[in-house]
Amino acid sequence: MKYIVDRIEGELAVCEKEDRSTEDIPLKELPAGVQAGDVVIMENGKARIDKSGKKERKAYIDSLANELFE
Numbered sequence: 537m538k539y540i541v542d543r544i545e546g547e548l549a550v551c552e553k554e555d556r557s558t559e560d561i562p563l564k565e566l567p568a569g570v571q572a573g574d575v576v577i578m579e580n581g582k583a584r585i586d587k588s589g590k591k592e593r594k595a596y597i598d599s600l601a602n603e604l605f606e
Contacts, residue, residue: 538586539576540593541566551576 575589
């Protein structure tokens with residue numbers, strides 16, 4: 537399952553799932569250093585940060601912003 541970390545609230549990461557619903561995940565279950573905007577992939581009970589996914593998502597958001605403001 538793929539999640540996007542929306543924000544950190546105390547000891548929880550509020551994450552958006554692929555169906556756009558949200559789920560609160562305890563920070564202790566996520567990799568150290570996780571932050572808002574990170575793409576996290578959960579496989580076999582283990583979480584990892586998908587750095588390429590974050591870059592792709594940022595590029596997409598930047599292109600949308602450029603279209604909006606041009």
